């Protein structure tokens with residue numbers, strides 16, 4: 001369900017025509033949908049004989065916000081892509097809601113990446129409406145929800161990096177996903193824009209109730225956003241840390257700083273896998 005086909009010739013003509021369509025007036029986003037439970041059982045995945053996921057098991061509750069951290073190359077994106085069904089797995093099972101992800105049944109999930117992956121020959125509104133039948137109104141609503149109602153007719157090249165990620169977020173939200181997978185989507189943004197985007201993602205998550213899984217290198221971001229932070233080491237989840245702080249969270253809170261330090265110390269001083277199994 002994540003892959004759409006893009007009729008190239010139509011797109012080229014659309015480039016010549018756009019943005020001739022009348023502007024769609026923004027309306028509030030529809031009422032929140034609920035998130036889905038996600039269950040991973042004994043996931044394994046190897047690349048060139050090297051085991052990257054080594055029997056990962058995990059249960060996420062509907063509407064939970066989970067962050068995944070770990071050293072570079074530990075398998076965070078591989079795990080996310082396995083949940084999304086983008087890459088095959090060697091063993092184990094992914095269940096989203098009641099659907100076995102291997103069953104080829106569409107599941108209500110969307111994914112955001114570090115780069116916005118917008119089509120440069122489509123306007124912002126057209127990018128968000130992509131793959132939707134009569135999607136202009138829904139796209140306008142989603143753009144308003146991310147604060148970009150006034151850029152609907154702009155081209156992606158006319159936007160800043162932060163604005164492009166807002167469009168990518170709108171493009172995901174317009175489908176009202178029950179599960180949003182975020183693969184380091186804020187990694188390329190400056191510090192201030194990053195915090196603004198974190199606040200936006202958190203507020204949309206609170207309004208809409210989807211389950212969120214965020215891969216991040218930034219432990220502060222993980223503590224700011226997540227209900228639970230998971231650490232991946234040697235192909236397994238070796239730490240599952242509950243972040244029991246009220247929202248919205250204040251970085252100056254001593255408990256915030258203590259959790260951040262705990263995670264950072266754990267990342268810098270890995271425990272041998274044999275002691276975590």
Ligand SMILES: Nc1ncnc2c1ncn2[C@@H]1O[C@H](COP(=O)(O)OP(=O)(O)OP(=O)(O)O)[C@@H](O)[C@H]1O
Pocket residue numbers: 047048052070071072073074075076077078079
């Ligand atoms: N398509 C692929 N083909 C071969 N090896 C791959 C492929 N995808 C990932 N790998 C390898 O699997 C390991 C885990 O990669 P992955 O991208 O999941 O790590 P990561 O924790 O997300 O890393 P980073 O934090 O640097 O983004 C790495 O050693 C990587 O080189």
